Amino acid sequence: GQSLEQPSEVTAVEGAIVQINCTYQTSGFYGLSWYQQHDGGAPTFLSYNALDGLEETGRFSSFLSRSDSYGYLLLQELQMKDSASYFCAYTSGTYKYIFGTGTRLKVLA
């Protein structure tokens, strides 16, 4: 089958570092993306990994290990505005995107 697993909720304090994990199960895999969605808003793209390793974009980094079917999103120097839901998604062999159920991040002052 095709599925992604993420923790449902993560809590951290302002200024901290948080890691959101994503494991997936699929046949035909082209890459793992990460999206942020604030309540009532549309998802916005954060990062994409097509190859193993770390991709860094400002305070956000994403990692992929294809052999382990695992990836994570790393958020550094957390800010209150980072409180949102974070989704991992992969591109399948049929080109459709499969999204995880999302991780709600709460940043505490």
Next chain:
Amino acid sequence: GAGVSQSPSNKVTEKGKDVELRCDPISGHTALYWYRQRLGQGLEFLIYFQGNSAPDKSGLPSDRFSAERTGESVSTLTIQRTQQEDSAVYLCASSLKVREGTQYFGPGTRLTVL
């Protein structure tokens, strides 16, 4: 255009009525995707277009749902004989081509079926 736009932003309809949701992708983006998001849940893939063709319709929940795209731009998602379980936010996204890691989402259409 500057981004993906969708209309209407909100739609309230009565059970059994048909509704049409519209998506205007970013100009030049050949791939277009429709998703459904129920309150507090993740995104459920419905259908995608590569140009004007829809190679994968497997996500459409029932035969009451259909979608089309014309001129490699505007797409409409039609829900016939709406049911209360159709209530959700319907999101459209576009990307330069299929298999792109980046999708650009529209603001969504919030559908409420009474």
